[in-house]
Amino acid sequence: MSRTISIEPVTRIEGHARITLQLADTGEVEDAKFHLTQFRGFEKFCEGRPYREMPALTARTCGICPVSHLLASNKACDDLLAVTIPPTAEKLRRIMNLAQLVQSHALSFFHLSSPDLLLGWDSDPARRNIFGVMAQDPQLARNGIRLRQIGQTIIEMLGGKKIHPTWVVPGGVNEALSEDKRSAMLAMLPEGLQIAKDTYAFFKTLVPKFKDEAEHFGTMPTLFLSLVSREGNLEHYDGFLRVKDAQGRIVEDEVPPSDYERIIGEAVEDFSYMKFPYYKPLGYPRGIYRVGPLARLNNADACGTPFADVALAEFRTLQEDSGPVASSFHYHYARLVEIIFALESMQRLLKDPKILDTRVRARARGNRSEGIGVSEAPRGTLMHHYKIDEHGLITWVDLIIATGHNNLAMNRSIRQVADAYVDGNDIKEGMLNRVEAVIRCYDPCLSCASHAFGQMPMVIEVKDAAGQVVKRLARD
Amino acid sequence: MPLPAPQANVRVVTLKIDGLDLSAREDETLIEVCRENKIPIPSLCWMEGLSIVGACRLCMVEVSGSNRLVAACSTRVAEGMEVQTNTEQLQRYRRTLVELLFAERNHVCSVCVSNGHCELQWLAQTCGVDHVRMPYRNAGYEVDSSHEMFRVDHNRCVLCTRCVRVCDEIEGAHTWDVMGRGSDCKVITDLARPWGDSSTCTSCGKCVQVCPTGALVKQGTSVGEMVKDQQFLPILARRRHLR
Numbered sequence: 001m002s003r004t005i006s007i008e009p010v011t012r013i014e015g016h017a018r019i020t021l022q023l024a025d026t027g028e029v030e031d032a033k034f035h036l037t038q039f040r041g042f043e044k045f046c047e048g049r050p051y052r053e054m055p056a057l058t059a060r061t062c063g064i065c066p067v068s069h070l071l072a073s074n075k076a077c078d079d080l081l082a083v084t085i086p087p088t089a090e091k092l093r094r095i096m097n098l099a100q101l102v103q104s105h106a107l108s109f110f111h112l113s114s115p116d117l118l119l120g121w122d123s124d125p126a127r128r129n130i131f132g133v134m135a136q137d138p139q140l141a142r143n144g145i146r147l148r149q150i151g152q153t154i155i156e157m158l159g160g161k162k163i164h165p166t167w168v169v170p171g172g173v174n175e176a177l178s179e180d181k182r183s184a185m186l187a188m189l190p191e192g193l194q195i196a197k198d199t200y201a202f203f204k205t206l207v208p209k210f211k212d213e214a215e216h217f218g219t220m221p222t223l224f225l226s227l228v229s230r231e232g233n234l235e236h237y238d239g240f241l242r243v244k245d246a247q248g249r250i251v252e253d254e255v256p257p258s259d260y261e262r263i264i265g266e267a268v269e270d271f272s273y274m275k276f277p278y279y280k281p282l283g284y285p286r287g288i289y290r291v292g293p294l295a296r297l298n299n300a301d302a303c304g305t306p307f308a309d310v311a312l313a314e315f316r317t318l319q320e321d322s323g324p325v326a327s328s329f330h331y332h333y334a335r336l337v338e339i340i341f342a343l344e345s346m347q348r349l350l351k352d353p354k355i356l357d358t359r360v361r362a363r364a365r366g367n368r369s370e371g372i373g374v375s376e377a378p379r380g381t382l383m384h385h386y387k388i389d390e391h392g393l394i395t396w397v398d399l400i401i402a403t404g405h406n407n408l409a410m411n412r413s414i415r416q417v418a419d420a421y422v423d424g425n426d427i428k429e430g431m432l433n434r435v436e437a438v439i440r441c442y443d444p445c446l447s448c449a450s451h452a453f454g455q456m457p458m459v460i461e462v463k464d465a466a467g468q469v470v471k472r473l474a475r476d
Numbered sequence: 477m478p479l480p481a482p483q484a485n486v487r488v489v490t491l492k493i494d495g496l497d498l499s500a501r502e503d504e505t506l507i508e509v510c511r512e513n514k515i516p517i518p519s520l521c522w523m524e525g526l527s528i529v530g531a532c533r534l535c536m537v538e539v540s541g542s543n544r545l546v547a548a549c550s551t552r553v554a555e556g557m558e559v560q561t562n563t564e565q566l567q568r569y570r571r572t573l574v575e576l577l578f579a580e581r582n583h584v585c586s587v588c589v590s591n592g593h594c595e596l597q598w599l600a601q602t603c604g605v606d607h608v609r610m611p612y613r614n615a616g617y618e619v620d621s622s623h624e625m626f627r628v629d630h631n632r633c634v635l636c637t638r639c640v641r642v643c644d645e646i647e648g649a650h651t652w653d654v655m656g657r658g659s660d661c662k663v664i665t666d667l668a669r670p671w672g673d674s675s676t677c678t679s680c681g682k683c684v685q686v687c688p689t690g691a692l693v694k695q696g697t698s699v700g701e702m703v704k705d706q707q708f709l710p711i712l713a714r715r716r717h718l719r
Binding site for chain 1: 586587589591616618619620621622627629672695696697698699700701
């Protein structure tokens with residue numbers, strides 16, 4: 001008799017989701033699915049609104065990564081204006097994007113994933129959270145909170161508030177950087193960099209302990225998609241799209257973001273509200289690819305900052321062959337490398353004397369009927385695509401959210417983890433936590449497609465073929 | 477109520493507002509006396525320099541000896557009058573009125589170009605509207621962005637008719653009017669033609685400046701960037717009356 005295990009909601013992720021595991025008569029996993037259970041409808045209700053509202057509207061998709069939407073949306077609006085924004089405005093936008101990367105990666109690593117890494121997959125679920133980390137290793141918890149604070153404070157200094165700043169506008173930014181703020185930001189960065197280096201060194205000592213997880217947490221062969229700079233280096237704001245295959249061969253390079261539709265298609269499945277993007281030349285679902293920190297490091301030739309380049313070289317040794325790092329478990333590692341890169345890059349940008357230039361905005365009206373903006377959100381490549389009428393009102397919107405790109409990969413990953421760890425005849429909490437943990441590797445931002453609500457109890461139900469619950473595990 | 481023509485000799489009356497002994501010209505309204513004496517009374521449709529319609533009912537006050545509330549904008553002062561402007565009952569009514577305005581249309585402050593510079597938002601803050609107790613209608617209203625310089629978003633309109641009056645009484649163009657009833661009521665340009673096709677609009681922008689919300693705004697502004705300048709209105713109104 002086949003049975004279904006449902007993990008709902010998946011905990012310690014941003015947003016609301018469910019995992020179902022379909023078991024065969026023998027107790028082996030027959031199928032695994034990751035469901036996004038909430039519908040938001042941004043692409044529809046934005047229609048009819050003035051395009052200048054889009055950055056603020058779409059930033060409301062998420063409270064964790066609003067800056068990413070703000071930037072991608074403003075880039076799409078820049079495209080509608082058909083302007084090149086002032087160089088200082090671009091640098092300031094880059095700083096905000098990097099600050100967001102720091103705070104978001106810190107949230108993912110310290111607050112959401114470190115409980116598993118520090119306390120163990122099978123530890124008491126009541127303690128397996130940031131408070132448990134505080135009790136076990138107070139300094140690590142303090143470091144995580146401080147690192148996030150540094151990122152958030154820089155966003156606030158630039159944009160006026162930590163969440164949903166409106167400082168980035170179509171054509172640039174609406175206020176130049178002051179010397180006082182620059183000095184205050186530069187004063188914070190060395191502490192952040194030290195925390196990042198210390199955490200990186202600590203995590204390197206943990207990696208060998210998770211050899212088994214690294215072998216089973218999403219090691220399937222996939223393509224990798226990300227932006228890279230004109231030089232082929234790590235890039236989060238602009239540049240070109242690059243796609244590498246599972247062997248590390250570049251299959252697409254120097255693809256202008258405006259040409260994304262040539263390589264990316266979107267499929268839908270009836271079990272999830274999240275779309276399933278795929279690499280068009282390989283079709284669906286063969287065109288599975290991953291985005292985010294792992295993909296960015298795999299795709300980049302170099303980081304371009306001193307310590308991050310050292311860390312990148314060490315990251316590449318995680319893969320025994322010469323190919324790209326395949327295990328999704330190493331998203332955590334990649335995230336720490338990117339935090340170092342972001343802090344080093346912010347120092348470099350802030351020390352540029354031109355960063356205080358007061359020409360930070362280009363002004364124009366809608367000069368094109370279609371605009372595309374692509375940037376790298378903490379979780380991966382984010383695409384905003386708008387069409388407007390002759391009066392500047394939105395007629396069509398397509399948003400491809402970073403987490404969406406990873407949808408196929410997340411589904412494959414839970415299947416792989418479930419195959420390796422789940423015994424349908426004897427369901428244990430720690431076993432299901434590993435299924436959730438592989439999702440956490442991707443740090444999915446389901447807030448971008450759903451809202452969390454109320455308490456988030458964890459309920460696992462085993463059902464027989466007739467839909468009768470034969471076993472139920474619950475966690476409040 | 478049309479604006480009174482300035483007269484050379486008017487009597488001065490004495491009255492009490494919130495316990496304060498005050499004097500005023502007998503042709504003044506209660507709201508004018510309150511504004512002169514920095515007694516805060518909320519209002520949306522009233523604006524110095526424009527005729528009075530008494531439509532928003534936010535400036536209602538209690539007058540001793542009267543068993544009904546009166547609008548401070550359309551009530552003239554009288555000798556011996558005793559007025560209360562901020563009783564518990566008035567606070568409750570005002571809060572409800574503001575909540576109804578929010579529930580009626582789609583005033584999504586966070587993405588509005590007038591965010592932080594909006595009279596409705598300020599009213600909500602001063603009236604203690606921390607949430608809206610009645611269900612939102614969520615009815616969709618159109619955005620007319622056809623004008624080269626300005627835009628009207630009917631989702632954010634409170635039907636105060638300041639735009640209608642300033643266009644007629646100060647600019648003299650009478651481009652704006654009001655059409656429809658109930659929830660279909662809306663301000664229109666040139667017998668409901670798109671604003672950009674209006675043959676009477678002079679593009680002076682007075683309607684945009686007097687609009688209390690983000691309903692009438694300049695093109696090219698992003699969230700929070702629409703700051704309105706209403707200083708011009710009393711100056712123009714005075715000059716017009718003197719002429």
